[in-house]
Amino acid sequence: MPHDETVQREGAANGTVSLAEAAKIKYLTPHNARFVRTKGNMLSVTVENKAYPSVYLHCSFPHSNRNQYISVRTLENEEVGMIESLDDFPAELAELLKEQIAIRYFAPVISKVLAIKEEFGYAYWEAETQAGRCRFTVRNGGGNVKLVSDQKLLIQDVDGNRFLIERLDQLSEKEYRMVEMCL
Amino acid sequence: MNLCFELSEQDERAAAQAVGEKIRYCVPADLTLTGRRTEGYLVVGEERYGIIQDGECKESHAIHEATEYKVIPLVGNVLLEAKEQDGCRIAARASMQHAARYAYIAQILTSVASEKPIRIYNQEAEPACATCGGPLIRGTRICPKCINKAAAFKRLWGVSMSHWKMLTLGVLLLFAMTGLSLLGPYLQKILINAALEPPSGQQADMRLFMIAIAGMAGVLVGGELLTIAKGRIMTSVSSNIAADLRKLVFDRIQALSLGFLTSQRAGDIMNRITSDTDRIRNLIQEICTMAILQLITLVSVGVLLFQSNAMLAVIVILPAPLVAYLQVYIWRRILRKLSHKQWRIHDKANSFLHDVLSGIRVVKSFGKEAREIQRFRDYNTQFAQAAIQTEKVFSMLSPISNYLIQIGQYIVLLVGCNFIVGGTLNIGELVQFTSYAAMIYGPLTWLMYMPRWVTNAVIAVDRVFSVIDEQPEIMDTEHSVKHSIQGRIEFRNVTFGYKTYEPVLKDIHVEIKQGEMIGLVGHSGSGKSTMINLISRFYDVTEGELLIDGVDIRHIQQEALRSQIGVVLQETFLFSGTITDNIRYSKPEATLEEIIQAARVANAHEFIIQLPDGYDTRLEENGNNLSGGERQRIAIARAVLSNPSILILDEATASLDIETEGVIQEALQRVTEHRTTIAIAHRLSTLRNADRLFVLEKGEIAEIGTHTELMEKQGIYYKLIMAQRNMAKPKKISSVQEKSAASDSLSAQAVTN
Structure with missing residues (x-):
């Protein structure tokens, strides 16, 4: 609400620490960080002369915006820094980073729902996906099938595999009816 | 756990070339780096490992090239990472169903790389269905092949059968009712043919006329009486069956593991106990009254119709198949899904209400009432729309099918009158026929509404049995014993993870002596609460053993175990009821004196006695009419009342101010004396009385010692x-x-x- 914003700005003007100052985000840019693909297809980074042999990219908004606010973390969950936007990086490097993001967040997009059979608290799906034809079992309830944006549906099976339906409105009438039952 | 998958001949040849003749382990590596699912495998030989895909070796490396192998759980897939001298390598990528396998493979490869003996568990069986031997749905004991609807109805039948006497009586009454109602048209025929319109050459018979009139009145009164009796019997039977079902669902929910229960919404589970079982009650009532009645009527009237005039009977019944087809089609294609959707929205709206009402303080303190009202309106509209959609289909369906069905009746009149004119039929017979025909439309029309309640019932049965079928992950075996706990606890090389491939506790090996007070210290996520969950056996260890007085915890009856463990949590939960009821919860047979003793030990007596209603004070929902410190002291009294051998304090005083904490600390000191106590506290001063402190770091015990020892260590x-x-x-x-x-x-x- 505009009113809230005014209050916040006034707070900052009064000399209190602004949110940005308190949060102390360290942004990685092409100037202060050097990302390199390792021989074994992993990602390493050197920031201000400190080398991190393997780092992982965690998106802040994996469903709504994968290009911005990407946290670069070690396996020990230490944050090396954040990438504000992939657009700040040269195309080749941005591509490498996108590849790494795609490895971390694996959720094949469903291109066609072939069948969904629902019985006794579980739904048995069969679908064509980017990764090939998949059969998987989804437990009902507990948010295993959820809308992560207006039209994007995320499905998590009993093993923890994830699948995506990018646009609900582009499903055929028949597919939609089947999927709707699981919503 | 299967770590030796079979390879095709072609793959096996490629594998032998890549890693040597002896393949020690082979697990699916079913994802490529570009995100395709493949039939790939990671094969491990004596000294090398490799990735085999479609009869080809994609890459292979010496195990010794890396110093350490780790499984990295990502989102929706896992990596096996090899830590080599000049950086890390993705050794394999797989989908989540193989994550646990990779945890083992990583351990094995690391052991080989560091030349340590391999501790393997590949003999551990993967859970399989007892009937067909197929794989079960992960985390459950449900076999997708062996479960079916017929079985559920059979079980419903099983539950119903405990009331078979009343059920039989009800069904007998139904038969009597149908018999009576069939007498009606017969008496009408007698009435007409004997008195009103006797066949030519015969006199009107007044005696028969009177008998027919009296018979008709008798049928009417008798029918009504039978209806009342049947209604009473069926209501009581169906209510009892529903009560049995509710009990079954509730019992099962209590037995289920914390893991399952936290994955479900509370509102959802509540619905299953209340509304779904109620729908089943309706189903039973419908089946046992309407369904059977209508079926008997349909069959007997059908027989009578064909007996009196086959041609007319055919005309009456002709439109029926058409209508029936229409019904079935609409049910399968539209209605089932519509009502399913309606219920989901209903569930969601309920959960939302539950959420907002329990969090009303937050809503109010952020001033978001308007937003919540808007959200409720949205849910409300959605529900209304779904309901309207369903009703719309119904409102279209029933007039159309009624119309189609009754067309037959007009044709009967047309043809019947022709027969009378032609002299092959008399008026009495036509009246009897049309009365029977009218009777058959009832069941036929009713059959059309059948899809509606069957839809509701099938889904309800489905939902109720999905809870009843859920198997608890932790179960007592026949060898479980009632063990009287002394208080010695031993973790023997315990490894545990909520997901097997992500261990939260790693190789914990400690002993807690009887009567000792242990403080658990560490950052959040270091595994403190998990250790406590294992002692209460909310989960079973993945590897290793947890012993209480030398007895494996898996061999102690759960109820016996937990009744001897007292727990005080940070978030106390008090039930609605009096203070006495709440303290007594851990030991229902406790005397009033014991309750006061427990309260005194917990330093709760002082404030309770000040209350106008003393121990009889009725607590509001979750004790909202008491302060945090007061609630906590009641919780402590509840925990100590049963004189538990092991006391667990999980952040028991974290949310209290220092002064109140002091009072409670003093109480706890009394309580914990000579009692095995395990306390978690972030406020470290709370643990100053502990005999020893365990410092946990990333799931491992990093330091053990007294406060002084650990301070000297400067770790x-x-x-x-x-x-x-x-x-x-x-x-x-x-x-x-x-x-x-x-x-x-x-x-x-x-x-x-």
Whole structure:
């Protein structure tokens, strides 16, 4: 609400620490960080002369915006820094980073729902996906099938595999009816 | 756990070339780096490992090239990472169903790389269905092949059968009712043919006329009486069956593991106990009254119709198949899904209500009432729309099918009148026929509404049995014993993870002596609460053993175990009822004196006695009419009443102010004396009375010792203490100090969070 914003700005003007100052985000840019693909297809980074042999990219908004606010973390969950936007990086490097993001967040997009059979608290799906034809079992309830944006549906099976339906409105009438039952 | 998958001949040849003749392990590596699912395998030989895909070796490396192998759980897939000298390598990528296998493979490869003996568990069986031997749905004992609807109805039948006497009586009454109602048209025929319109050459018979009139009146009164009796019997039977079902569902929910229950919404589960079982009650009532009645009527009237005039009977029944087809089509294609959707929305709206009403303080304190009203309106509209959609289909369906069905009746009149004119039929017979025909339309029309309640019932049965079928992950076996606990606890090489491939506790090997007070210290997520969950056996260890007095915890009856463990949590939950009821919860047979003793030990007596209603004070929902400290003291009294051999304090005093904490600490000191106590506290001063402290770091025990020993060691514990002391220091004004204080408090916050 505009009113809230005014209050916040006034707070900052009064000399209190602004949110940005308190949060102390360290942004990685092409100037202060050097990302390199390792021989074994992993990602390493050197920031201000400190080398991190393997780092992982965690998106802040994996469903709504994968290009911005990407946290670069070690396996020990230490944050090396954040990438504000992939657009700040040269195309080749941005591509490498996108590849790494795609490895971390694996959720094949469903291109066609072939069948969904629902019985006794579980739904048995069969679908064509980017990764090939998949059969998987989804437990009902507990948010295993959820809308992560207006039209994007995320499905998590009993093993923890994830699948995506990018646009609900582009499903055929028949597919939609089947999927709707699981919503 | 299967770690030796079979390879095709072609793959096997490629594997032998890549890693040598002897393949020790072979697990699916079913994802490529570009994100395709493949039939790939990771094969491990004596000294090398490789990735085999479509009869080809994609890559292979010596196991010794890396010093360590790790499984990295990502989102929706896992990596096997090899840590080599010049960086890390993705050794394999797989989908989540193989994550646990990779945890083992990583251990094995690391052992080989570091030339340590392999501790393997590949003999551990994968859970399989007892009937067909096929794989089960992960985390359950449900076999997708062996479960079906017929079985559910059979079980419903099983539940119903305990009331078979009343059911039989009800069904007999139904038969009697149908018999009576069939007499009606017969008496009409007698009435007409004997008195009103006797066949030519015969006199009107007044005696028959009177008998027919009396018979008709008798049928009417008798029918009504039977209806009343049947209604009463069926209501009581169906209510009893529903009550049995509710009990079954509730019992099962109580038996299910915490893991399952936390994955379900509370509102959802509540619905299953209340509305779904109620729908089943309706189903039974419908089946046992309407369904059977209508079927008997349909069959007997059908027979009578064909007996009196086959041609007319055919005309009456002709439109029926058409209508039936229409019904079935609409049910399958539209209605089932519509009502399913309606219920989901209903569930969601309920959960939303539950959420907002329990969190009403937050809503109010952020002033978001308007937003919540809007959200409720949205749910409400959605529900209304779904309901309207369903009703719309119904409102179209029934007039159309009624019309189609009754067309037959007009044709009967047309043809019947022709027969009378032609002399092959008399009026009495036509009246009897049309009365029977009218009777058959009832069941036929009713059959059309059948899809509606069958839809509802099938889904309800489905949902209720999905809970009843859920198998608890932790179960007592026939060998479980009632063990009287002394209080010695031993973790023997315990590894545990909520997901097997992500261990939260790693190789814990400690012993807690009887009567000892242990403080668990560590950052959040270091595994403190998990250790406690294992002692209460909310989960079973993945590897290793947890012994109580030398007995494996898996061999102790759960109820016996938990009744001897007292637990005080940070978030106390008090039930609605009096203070006495709440304290008595852990030991229902406790005397009033024992309750007062427990309250005194917990330092609760003082404040309870001040209350106008004393121990009879009725608590509001979750004890909202008491302060946090008061609630906590009642919780402590509840925990100590049963005189547990093991006492667990999970952040018992974290949310209290220092003064109240002091009072409670004093109480706890009395309680914990000579009793095995395990306490978790972030506020480290709380643990000053502990005999020993275990410092947990990333799932491993990093330090053990008394407060003094650990302070001298200047390790993790020392740092934690220092961080808390810094936090307690007053802030200075100068900007440099302010900065350092800010970073201190941030680090301290990381500790306390």
